[in-house]
Amino acid sequence: MNKSINRSLVVPIFPLPVVLFPSIDLPLHIFEPRYREMIHDVLTSGGTFGVIRIEEGARISGMGCLARIVDLSKLPDGRMNIIVQGCDRFSLVNLVDGKPYRQARVHRITDCEPNIDCFEVARDVHTALDDIARLSSKLQGVPIDVVSDCPEDPTELSYWVPARLYGSPAEQQRLLEVETTIERLQDEFRLLNETRKHLAARAALKDAFS
Template sequence: MTSFSSIAVRELPIFPLPEVVLFPGRPLPLHIFEFRYRIMMNTILEGDRRFGVVMFDPVRGEPVSVGCCAEILQYQRLPDDRMKMITLGQQRFRILEYTREKPYRVGLVEWIEDQPPTKDLRPLAEEVRQALREVFYLSNKLTGQEIDFPEEVPDLPIELSYWVASNLYRVVPEQQALLEMQDTASRLERELEILTSTRNHLSARAALKDAFQGS
């Protein structure tokens, strides 16, 4: 086996999920029913309660190599040994190799982090927050709902970048790309592009709605 003594690595049970990308600091509720994953979770509960969540790529027919470690915060046992649990995203990782395939996959992983920023990211983060506010306002206007801007939206740039990425809908490949980025500024800039495009689309729909209502 290759030596990885120069970098921090560990073995981690791997839980592949279709259409799910977990980010650090974000909750992930799970319903565990497959036999092999019931075995996995029972083993994890006897240890540090951590496992790796990776998105299952349906095109390649296998899990992607970059995922996020999850920690079990709460769990409830159901009939026939099924479980419901609340987990929380921790560090991101890259799978170097699989050390075991059955009854569930175990991977040798290295932790990955964002590079230290070379500039003050607070102005960019505020641009992202403002675009997010405008998307919420326009969504409320179009649906006729009164949904308040979430209080839990983080202020710190890196945490904000994870929050926004985790709340994007129906764009799993984009979420995976954001997870794999190791530059906070690049992640925020891409999210600003997505939010700006969404805001412009919603604004056009809102203008059309106003025109019909006013005619």
């Protein structure tokens, strides 16, 4: 196991059509009065709020990510542009009444320190990313750098890959919910390896006809 669940806590909830991952920055434009109030309350308390994905039918997912505000710019009309950074994941327990905005009781999930197996799979992921960048550059004829800010830490890497490389919110949500770092990395390596094979086949075909 490389996760642990801490005690429950009540946090403001911001449902969005996107997925936030730990250690990843997300810019947000705050315009609704209830969410302006939410941000004010979060700033006053010095706490965090939860970003959780809206699914089909306006349902919210069962897992999200706690967010802390790292930058804020207030506009003259009261709207705000903020940047948040993902903290720990959380599992949703139940919604809580009492505010104009949504609140929920959640269980905070803290990832444990990665073990040696995580580092081994992380190396495989790094190699696959390097190969994908090289093959993509060859096919397009221009330098492509997708890994310049790629983290070394296995847990951070396991969140960086879906945040940067997978555009489907449903697929991102699935990877967010994978229980442990090593399982998430193994899943991502399989996806990256399929991409690498596809690009290698295209590159070989290009060489054959060049």
